[in-house]
Amino acid sequence: MTEETQSHSVEKVQEAEVWSAKQEDPSRAVFGLKVAPLVLCLVVIALLCVGIAMIHSATIATKGDFFFRHQLVWIGIGLGMFLIAAFVPLRTLYRYSHWGVLLIMIPLTYLAFAKLMTAFAGQDVLRFFPFISQTKGAIRWLQFGSIKIQPSEFSKLFLVLYLAAYYGRLPREQIQKFVPGVLIPGMVAGGILALIFLGKDLSTTVITGGMAFVVMFLAGIRFRWIVLFGAVGVLVVYAFIQFSPMRVNRMLAYRDPKVYRDEESHQLWRSQLCLGSGGMTGVGYANGIMKTYLQESHTDFIVAVIGEEFGMVGIFGVVGAYFMICLCVVAIARQCRQRSDLLLCLGIAILLALQAMVNVGVVSGWCPPTGVTAPFLSYGGSSIISLMFLIGLVLNVNLRNRAEVSREISSQCCLPTPAALAMLQQEKKSNS
Numbered sequence: 001m002t003e004e005t006q007s008h009s010v011e012k013v014q015e016a017e018v019w020s021a022k023q024e025d026p027s028r029a030v031f032g033l034k035v036a037p038l039v040l041c042l043v044v045i046a047l048l049c050v051g052i053a054m055i056h057s058a059t060i061a062t063k064g065d066f067f068f069r070h071q072l073v074w075i076g077i078g079l080g081m082f083l084i085a086a087f088v089p090l091r092t093l094y095r096y097s098h099w100g101v102l103l104i105m106i107p108l109t110y111l112a113f114a115k116l117m118t119a120f121a122g123q124d125v126l127r128f129f130p131f132i133s134q135t136k137g138a139i140r141w142l143q144f145g146s147i148k149i150q151p152s153e154f155s156k157l158f159l160v161l162y163l164a165a166y167y168g169r170l171p172r173e174q175i176q177k178f179v180p181g182v183l184i185p186g187m188v189a190g191g192i193l194a195l196i197f198l199g200k201d202l203s204t205t206v207i208t209g210g211m212a213f214v215v216m217f218l219a220g221i222r223f224r225w226i227v228l229f230g231a232v233g234v235l236v237v238y239a240f241i242q243f244s245p246m247r248v249n250r251m252l253a254y255r256d257p258k259v260y261r262d263e264e265s266h267q268l269w270r271s272q273l274c275l276g277s278g279g280m281t282g283v284g285y286a287n288g289i290m291k292t293y294l295q296e297s298h299t300d301f302i303v304a305v306i307g308e309e310f311g312m313v314g315i316f317g318v319v320g321a322y323f324m325i326c327l328c329v330v331a332i333a334r335q336c337r338q339r340s341d342l343l344l345c346l347g348i349a350i351l352l353a354l355q356a357m358v359n360v361g362v363v364s365g366w367c368p369p370t371g372v373t374a375p376f377l378s379y380g381g382s383s384i385i386s387l388m389f390l391i392g393l394v395l396n397v398n399l400r401n402r403a404e405v406s407r408e409i410s411s412q413c414c415l416p417t418p419a420a421l422a423m424l425q426q427e428k429k430s431n432s
Contacts, residue, residue, distance in 0.1 A: 032335040033405060037398045040328035043321050044376060044391055048075055050318075051302065051377035057286045058297040058305045067298050067379050074381040078388030085392025090400060093393075094165035094340055100158040101188060105195065107142055107151040112198035115139045138200040138371070150382040152196045152204045157386050159192055160211060160347040161393070167219035168340020175220045182225050185216065202240065203370035207354045209233055215347045219339075251368055267301065270294045271363050275307040275315070282311035298379045300371055303363045315360075322356040322375065329394050335401040345397055348390045 052075070056068040085093075114129040118139070126132060133143035141148045166185055167175065175181040189212040197205045213233065217226050241251060274290040277283065288308040291297050297305050306314045326349045333345035352375055359374045361367030373383045 029335050029405060032331040033398070033402050036328040036331040037395055040325060040332075040391070040394065043324050043328070047318075047321055047376035050306070051374075051379075053285070054302050054305050054309075054377065055298045055379050057288070057309065058291055058302065060286075061292065070381075071379050071384075074384045075388075077381070078384045081385050082388040082392040082395075085389045086395040086399070088396070090341065090396055093161060093396075094168065097158070097162040097165040101162045101192070104151055104155045104158045105192065107149075108155060108192065108195035108199070111139050111142070111151065112195045115198055115200060140199050140201050147381070150380070152199065152201050152208075153380075153382040153386045155192050155196060156204070156208050156211065156351055157390050157393075159189060159208060160215065160344065160351060160390075162188065163212060163215045163219075164340045164344035164347060167215070167343055168338060170219075172220060176222060178225075181219075181221045182216070185212075186229070189216075197240075201371070202237070203358060203372045206237065207351065207358065207372070210354050211347050211350045214350045215343055218346055219343060267295060268362075268365055268369050271301050271304040272365055274301075274304040275364065278308040278311040278314075280311045281313055282307070282309045285309050299373055300359065300378065301363055302378050303360055303374050306377075307363070318374075318377070319356075319360060322352065322360075325375075326353050332394055332398045332401065335405065336397060337401065337404045341397045341400060345394055348394055351390065352387075 052068065052071055055071050056065065059067045110129075111132065114126065114132050117125045117129070123134075126134065131142045131144060132139060133141040133148055135141070140152060141150050143149075163185055170180060189209070193205050193209050193212070196208065213226075213229055216229070270290065270293050274288070274294060277288075277290050283289075286309070288305060290308055291305045294301055294304060303315065303318060306318060310317070329345050329349040329352070333342050333349070336342040336345060355372060355375050358367055358370065358372045359378075362369055362372065373380050375387055376384070
C-alpha cells in the first residue's frame with residue numbers, strides 16, 4: 001500500500017468517527033452495535049405483551065374483549081410500520097422528511113380550525129366539519145367509522161425526523177447563524193406546536209416542544225437562543241394555564257386531590273387509590289377492584305391498574321423497562337457516524353423519556369392530570385403505530401452503524417503496521 005493510499009484510508013476512518021460520541025476501537029463497540037438493539041426489541045415486546053394483558057384485565061368485565069382484540073390489530077399494523085421504518089433507506093426518509101411535515105400539518109390545521117370555530121360559533125358548528133371526534137372539549141381525533149386517528153401522535157415522529165435531517169445536512173457554521181440554524185427549523189416546529197396547542201392538547205405540545213428544544217440544543221445552536229426559547233416556552237405554558245379556568249381547576253385539584261375527589265380530581269384520586277391498594281406485590285392479575293371505578297383505565301391510567309394488581313414491584317418493572325429502552329437508544333446513538341442519525345436517536349430517546357415520565361407522573365400524582373398514554377402499554381392505535389415506527393427508525397440507524405463500523409474495521413485491517421512502514425522506508429532508502 002502506498003503512502004498516499006494509507007493517508008486516504010486514515011482520513012476516511014477519522015471522517016467516519018467525527019459524529020461518534022465515544023472515540024473507541026470499533027471492534028469493541030459490542031453493546032451499542034449488537035446487544036443494545038437486541039435488548040431494545042426484547043423490552044419493547046415485553047411491554048407490548050404486558051400492555052395487552054392489562055388491557056384485557058381492565059376492560060373484560062365492562063367491555064368484553066373489544067379493546068383486547070382491537071389492540072392486537074393495532075400492534076399488527078404497528079409491526080408493519082416498524083418493518084417499513086427499519087428497512088427503508090435512511091437517505092430516502094431524510095430526503096422526503098419535509099413532505100411528511102407538510103402532510104401532517106393538513107389534518108392538524110383542519111382540527112385546529114374546527115376548534116377555533118367552536119370557540120366563536122359554539123359546538124353546533126361541528127356538524128359542518130366531517131370526520132371530527134370531540135372528547136371532553138378537546139378536538140384531537142379524526143374518526144372514520146369506528147376508527148379514530150390522532151394526528152398529533154404522528155406529528156412527533158415527522159418533526160423529529162425533519163429536524164434530524166435538516167441539521168444533519170446543515171454545515172456547523174450555518175447552525176450558529178440565526179436564520180438557517182434557528183429561524184427556519186424554529187418556524188417549522190413552532191407551526192406544528194401551535195396547531196397541536198389549538199387542538200387543546202397541552203401535554204403533547206409540551207412533549208413535542210421539549211423534544212424539539214433538546215434536538216436544537218444538541219445540534220449546536222447558540223446558547224442564548226436556547227435560553228430564549230426555554231423562557232418563552234415556560235411563559236406560554238404558564239399563561240395557557242392561568243387564562244384557562246379548566247386548567248386552573250386542574251392545578252388546584254392536583255395540589256389537593258382528596259378535597260376535589262368528586263370533581264376535577266376524581267381520576268387522580270382513584271388512580272392513587274389503585275396504587276395504594278396494590279401495596280408492594282399487588283392483589284394479583286385480574287383481581288383488582290379499584291380499577292373498575294377508574295375511567296380510562298385501559299388508556300391513560302393503565303399504569304395504575306398495573307400498580308393495583310402487581311404492586312410497587314410492577315411499577316418499578318415498568319419504570320425500569322422505560323429506562324432500559326432509553327439507555328439502549330442512547331447506546332445506539334453513541335455509535336452513530338452521521339450527525340443526522342445521532343440527532344434522530346437522541347430525539348427519539350427524549351420523546352420516549354418525556355412521555356413515560358409524564359404518564360407515570362400523572363398516575364402517581366407527581367404531575368397535574370393530562371391525557372398522555374403510557375408508551376407501548378396503553379390502548380390506542382395512533383400511539384402504538386407511531387411508537388413502533390420510532391423504534392423501527394432506531395433499528396434502521398443501528399443497521400447503518402454496523403455497516404459503517406464494518407467498513408472502518410476493514411480499512412484499519414488494510415493499513416500497514418508501524419513495523420511494516422519502517423521496513424518500507426528502509427527499503428526505499430536502500431534502493432535510492
